[in-house]
Amino acid sequence: MAKQEDLEAAGSARRLTRRTILVGAGALAVSPLLSGVSFAQDATTMRLSWWGSDDRHKKTLALIQLFQSKHPGLTITPEYGGFVGYQDKLSTQFAGGNAPDVMQVAEPGPLIASGRLLALDDYIAAGTIDVSNASKSVLETAKVNGKQYSVPWGLACGCYFLDNQVFEDAKVDIPDYGWTWDEYAKVAKSLSKPGFYGSADIWAAAGTRSLAALEVFLRERQKYAFTPEGKIGFGPDELTEWFTFWDELRKAGAVPPGEVTALETGFETSPIITGKAAMYPINSSIASSLQGLTKHKLTVAPFPTGVGSTALKGDQYGAFVNSSMQIYINVDAKDKDLAAAFVNFVLNDPEAAKIQLMARGVPASSKIAELVTPNISPVEQSMVATVKYVADHASPGFVPWPKQGSEVQDLMQRSHQAVAFEQASIADTVSQFFDQAGQILG
Amino acid sequence: MAIGHSSESPTATGLSLSRAGARPKRARKPLSDNAYGYLFLAPWLIGLLVFLAGPTLVSLYLSFTDFNLLQPPKWVGAQNYITLFTRDPRYMQALRVTFTYVFTAAPLNLIFALLLALLLNSRIRGIGFYRAVYYIPSLLGGSVAIAILWQQIFGLDGVVSQILGFFGVHGSSWVSSPKQALWTLVILHVWQFGSAMIIFLAGLKQIPGELYEAATIDGAGKVHRFWFITLPMLTPVIFFNLVLQIINSFQAFTPAFIISGGKGGPLDSTLFYTLYVYIQGFTNFRMGYASAMGWILLIIIGVFTALAFLSSKYWVHYDDAR
Known part of the structure; x- marks a missing residue:
């Protein structure tokens, strides 16, 4: 019996071997593809879109590098240009279901009205986006129907x-x-x-x-x-x-x-x-x-x-x-948590602040603004002083x-x-x- | 059997044999020819149906709706068309600007192109070089860079102001003055005479030399030869260029967009029809309204092209009617 079993086992083993070879070969052939698939799932991509001048383009591209270095496997695709035509292009992208994940928006009204932008209140409540050092009155200006759709990317x-x-x-x-x-x-x-x-x-x-x-x-x-x-x-x-x-x-x-x-x-x-x-x-x-x-x-x-x-x-x-420009998240963003992390990064990260400096105006977080003020040029010092003067005197x-x-x-x-x-x-x-x-x- | 089957036809005469033999061939061959034809046509045909005919029909539907690109369209009947003609002063301005442009830029462009074609239709050394040089503006003309160049040339301290200043005409900035901005765009269009010029040149080459010889023998001078031979013989080409020019200049967009920063300014003086369509559709999110404007433009271009065709029998002389 034992022999019989052995024989059977051997037979099945032999049969299995033949099958295993095929399966193994097949698996071998497919494995690079599989690893490719799993790699592609790890490697997230995110599209970031903004308008501005050369100075802002350079600083934002450096900002992207820094964020990518903190998130291995992430690739951020930048989409940038001048102000003229920016909103037209963005609206068309939204209409075509092909809009960026994170972006500056010049005219958010119609996009918010049609539910294309993500309300950030949950992320703010969870502390993923920390607004504790941002100007309350300016945050208030970005609210629509009591919901916070954006945070200021500069004052x-x-x-x-x-x-x-x-x-x-x-x-x-x-x-x-x-x-x-x-x-x-x-x-x-x-x-x-x-x-x-x-x-x-x-x-x-x-x-x-x-x-x-x-x-x-x-x-x-x-x-x-x-x-x-x-x-x-x-x-x-x-x-x-x-x-x-x-x-x-x-x-x-x-x-x-x-x-x-x-x-x-x-x-x-x-x-x-x-x-x-x-x-x-x-x-x-x-x-x-x-x-x-x-x-x-x-x-x-x-x-x-x-x-x-x-x-x-x-x-x-x-x-x-007011906010010089605001950062928004697409309601259909591929990875909303990551997008929220990016928003928090531009708002609160000290290293990011040292790259951005005043490329989008005075940083919205008062802590960050104080941190970078010694590093900036005379005209920017004068800008910071002016914004402070206006903030102190503005009527509610x-x-x-x-x-x-x-x-x-x-x-x-x-x-x-x-x-x-x-x-x-x-x-x-x-x-x-x-x-x-x-x-x-x- | 196969032999017997084919031996059916030899009973007939040689002539009918060839006919009978040809018939199945003829029936088969066109079919396969057509199939190949459609196959090669398919990329264009699919493109036409999916990217042109489809969207065109959709835009006809959209022109009867209130559609902001982001939310589903709402049917409003003929409201968009009624608003256009009764309550939109900017639309009337866009029509004024566009008609002024078409009726000045298109004829001037043709006259300029014809004059240069006549000049370049001579046998001098390096004529190929000159033709190439005069064609270059047409290659560059529609580009953004040229529109920006134009802004500089006709700007406040631009070349034109400086030259005019030298002659004592202390002008202003041409591109930014509501009275003159449109004319700088007309000049820009006329400057792009190249493609019309090439077609005229080809037309001039077609005119048989013996006509000129005969006329010269009869004592016709240069001017007479131009009026009585060149111009009549060229009318089919002029007609072709005219139709192209009408269609093209009704659809002018890029220069006005660049020079006015996308707004049609100063003071709507360069608010071209297509630019207003763009502003309403993509800047103000009134895509239904913009679609209605697009359909009216189609009708306008259709009418003017038809008028050109109807008039052609009175002034266009085709070769075979000689």
Whole structure:
């Protein structure tokens, strides 16, 4: 019996061997593929998308390297470019189901409304994304329907960049942080000479000026660009006053005529860089990029105030701090935990902070901001001081823009142009603005 | 059997044999020819159906909806079309800009191309080199780099302002002035005369030399030969170029997009039709509205092309009608 069993065992063993060889050979042949498969599962990929200038591109690419070194096997695919067309491309990617995992978003309204962006509240509650050192008031501005969809990837405020060389040559003092609109107008006029303008205009053909700048003035009177219901938050009187203030400066030669302003396609071609103006209003977060384009020393000043001013008068401080840009996660991100880890990394990691410095404005975490402040350039020091001044003086309150906000902003830009190119009177422009804004907002 | 089967036909005459033999062949051959034809056609045909015909039909449906790209479309009937013609001043501006552009840029481009073709249709040394040089702008013309170059040339301190300044015309910045920005784009289009020029050149080469010889003997001068031989003989080519130009210039997009930073400014003076379609569709998320605009543009181009064809029998002379 034993023999029989042995024989059978031997027989089956022999049969098995034949089979084993085949199976073994097959397994051998497939094994590289299998390991390939398992490798591919370990090696995650993540797509990160942003807009910016060269300085920001370089720093963000270095940031990606650092994050990858902390997560072996992870590959982050960067997708970056300039601001013009960025949102159009991103929206199309979302529509096609092909959007990046983590990204800057210029106009989050429609994406949030259609549920394409991830609410971060769970990650914040779990501490995966630590916002304990971030500015509460700015975090509040990024909430939609009580949910936190993004965290600020840098803080900024509307500000004026000042060309110190021109001030020195003209023997005009650099204004204090608390300057009024009256003082602004006076400085702009005193710096002007034929072919040169004291200040750039408040609108630009590209970018996001005009409505955002108007909001600084509106806030002096406890008003906002929009009402919480998504209607226009101001009246014809304020807009008339605003247009008139700028029109008078334009006629006095203190800000450039329309065709000079329309030449600006981005801060790279702004009048302060092309040598046409000494003061330039824009978001403070571009400080280091802007300084890189001119040999003249630049400093930063907050927007002027209407308190104690006769022009654009108001009874509270209008300027305010916002996030220069925000970081969002795609609701369909491949690995949401990893994406959240990346968000936390850009917000709180000290090493990351030393790479980013001020590439997106003042770091949102106050701890991180203090840590990197000694390492930054003079213009960035001046930017940090300005943002701090504005944060200390800003009045509370904030109304988020509705999803058609940027469309209204474009309308405002065209209205500014109608006045600047003298195509329509201020009165007609104002009434047309309200007509068309009403149509856009439905 | 096989032999017997084939021996059925030899009973007929030689002629009918060849016919009978050819018939099955003829029936088989076209079939397989067609199959191969369709096979080779397939990549294009599939591309046409999937990427052109399909989306075109979908856009017709979308033009009757409110569609923001991200949420499902909502049927609104003819609302988009009604809004376009009754409540959208920017649409009217886009039509004005586009028609101005088409009716100036297209004819100017053709005249310029014809003049250069006449110049380059001579036998001088290195003519091939000159032809190549004059064609280069067309290779570059639609590109982003050229649009940026244009911005510099017609900008505030650009070459054009400086040259005009030398002659005492102290102008402004051409690209950023609402009155002149469109004209810089017309000039840009005219500058891209190359492809029309090449077609004209080919047309000029086709005109039989004996016509000129006969005319010269009859005492016709250069001007007469141009008006009575060159131009009439060239009308089919002019017609072809004209149709192409109408279609192309209605669809102009890139230069305006680059020069105005995607906004059609200053003050909507370069708001081309296609640019407005883009702004509404991809910037403002009104894809239904943009689709309606796309269909109207299709009709406009169709009408103008049809007009060109209808008019052609009055002014286009084909060779065989000689």
